Amino acid sequence: MTKVNVGKSVMEANAEQAATLRSEWQSRELTVLNLISSPGSGKTALLEQTLEHFRGKLQMAVLVGDVQTENDANRLARHGFPVKQIITNGTCHLEAHMIEKHLPFVDTKGLDLLMIENVGNLVCPSSYDLGEDAKVVLLSTTEGEDKPLKYPAIFRRAEVAILTKTDLLPYLDFDVSAVRHNIDQIHAGIPMFRVSARTGDGLDEWLTWVETKVARKKHPDFHQTVR
Amino acid sequence: MHELSFAQEIVSLVAQEARDLGVSRVVSVTVTVGRLMAVETDNLWFGLDVLKSQFGETSQTVFLVVEQSVRLHCSHCGQTTDMQNWTFACETCGSHQVEVVAGDILEVTDMEVADETEGTLETMETEGKNDDEGECRKECYGSKR
Numbered sequence: 601m602t603k604v605n606v607g608k609s610v611m612e613a614n615a616e617q618a619a620t621l622r623s624e625w626q627s628r629e630l631t632v633l634n635l636i637s638s639p640g641s642g643k644t645a646l647l648e649q650t651l652e653h654f655r656g657k658l659q660m661a662v663l664v665g666d667v668q669t670e671n672d673a674n675r676l677a678r679h680g681f682p683v684k685q686i687i688t689n690g691t692c693h694l695e696a697h698m699i700e701k702h703l704p705f706v707d708t709k710g711l712d713l714l715m716i717e718n719v720g721n722l723v724c725p726s727s728y729d730l731g732e733d734a735k736v737v738l739l740s741t742t743e744g745e746d747k748p749l750k751y752p753a754i755f756r757r758a759e760v761a762i763l764t765k766t767d768l769l770p771y772l773d774f775d776v777s778a779v780r781h782n783i784d785q786i787h788a789g790i791p792m793f794r795v796s797a798r799t800g801d802g803l804d805e806w807l808t809w810v811e812t813k814v815a816r817k818k819h820p821d822f823h824q825t826v827r
Numbered sequence: 828m829h830e831l832s833f834a835q836e837i838v839s840l841v842a843q844e845a846r847d848l849g850v851s852r853v854v855s856v857t858v859t860v861g862r863l864m865a866v867e868t869d870n871l872w873f874g875l876d877v878l879k880s881q882f883g884e885t886s887q888t889v890f891l892v893v894e895q896s897v898r899l900h901c902s903h904c905g906q907t908t909d910m911q912n913w914t915f916a917c918e919t920c921g922s923h924q925v926e927v928v929a930g931d932i933l934e935v936t937d938m939e940v941a942d943e944t945e946g947t948l949e950t951m952e953t954e955g956k957n958d959d960e961g962e963c964r965k966e967c968y969g970s971k972r
Contacts, residue, residue, distance in 0.1 A: 601854055601939050601940065601941060601942060602939065602940050602942060603937060603938075603939050604844075604848065604937060604938050604939070604940055605936075605937050606841075606844055606934075606935045606936060606937055606938055607934060607935075607936060607937075608840055608844070608934060608935050609932060609933065609934045610833055610836045610837050610840065610858075610933040610934060610935065611836075611933055612840075613836065691832070692829060693829055695832075723829070723865050724829035724865070726865060727829060727864055727865060727866075727933075749913060751865075752863075752913045752915075753863050753864070753865045756863065756915060756927070784923070785913070785914045785915065785916070786913070786914075786915055787915065788915070788916075788923030789923070
C-alpha cells in the first residue's frame with residue numbers, strides 16, 4: 601500500500617466557479633450582496649424596501665433561492681426590477697454553479713447591484729462562496745439573542761448583521777444589547793443595523809451602507825457615504 | 828444537510844485522484860473537517876458510505892473523518908491559540924483582533940492506494956494468505972468505521 605498526500609479542498613469546484621463570477625462582476629463594477637438568514641427573518645421584506653428605495657437611482661436585480669415556489673420572485677418583481685427565482689428542489693443553500701446557471705436570465709449589462717437572497721438557513725449557505733462582495737446576515741427580534749452563538753460560522757463570515765422586525769420590540773422580551781454582545785463574541789465590531797421593513801425605521805443606515813458599497817465598487821478610493 | 832453535497836464532491840475527487848495516479852483501488856482516505864465548516868461529521872461519513880459505490884476506485888474505501896479545531900492568530904500580541912467556547916478572541920491577551928488560521932477547511936488530506944501487484948480483497952480472504960494482514964483488512968473493509 602502507498603500513502604499519497606492529496607491536500608485538495610472539497611470546496612475547490614465551487615471556489616473556482618465563484619472566482620470566475622467575482623472577476624466578471626469586478627470587470628462590470630457590479631456589486632453583489634448575499635443575504636442569509638433563517639426562514640422568516642424578513643429577507644424578502646427588506647429587499648422589497650431596498651428595491652423601492654433605489655428605484656430610479658440604481659439598476660438592481662435579484663436572484664432568489666427557495667426549495668420550492670416562485671412566491672418570493674413574484675413579490676419582488678412588483679417593484680420593477682428583474683428578478684429570477686432559483687428553485688433548489690431540496691438543496692438547502694445556493695452554490696456558485698446555480699448562480700452561473702440563472703444569471704443569464706438577468707441582464708447584468710449596466711447593472712449596479714445584484715442581490716442574492718439565499719435559501720432560508722443559517723448553516724449551509726455560510727460555507728458557499730457565490731462570488732459576492734459581502735455576506736449579509738439577518739436576525740429577527742422574534743428569534744432570540746443567542747442566534748450568533750448558536751450559528752457562529754455565518755456571523756463570522758458576514759460583513760454586516762441586520763436586526764429585523766424592530767417594530768415588534770415593545771411586545772417582546774428581546775434584549776438588543778445582548779445580541780450586540782453576542783455578535784461581538786463571534787465577529788467583533790461589525791455593523792449591526794436595526795431595521796423595521798414594516799415601518800421603515802432604521803432603513804437609512806442599511807441603505808447608506810449599500811450605496812457606499814456600490815460607490816466603492818465603481819470608485820475604489822471612495823471614502824465618504826453618499827448621503 | 829449540505830453534508831451529502833460535500834460527500835459527493837469528496838467521492839468524485841478521490842476517484843479522479845486515483846485515476847490520475849493510475850491506481851484502481853483506494854484503500855483509505857482521510858478527510859479533514861474544520862469546525863467552522865458547520866459540517867456534521869456523522870452525516871458526512873454516512874453520505875460517503877452511501878455514495879462511494881459509484882466508482883470502482885472508491886467502492887471499498889474506508890473514509891476517516893477528522894475534525895480540526897479553529898485556531899486564531901492575534902494581530903495584537905502575535906500569539907496563535909485554539910479558539911475556546913466559540914469566542915473569536917485571543918486566548919492569551921483577550922483581543923478580538925484575530926484571524927482564523929485553521930478550522931475553516933474541508934479537504935481530502937491524504938489517501939492510501941493499493942499497489943497494483945497486491946491481490947484483491949476477495950483473493951486475500953479466500954486464499955487465507957497472510958493471516959495477520961488478512962484479518963486487519965477484513966476488519967477495515969467490513970467494519971463501518
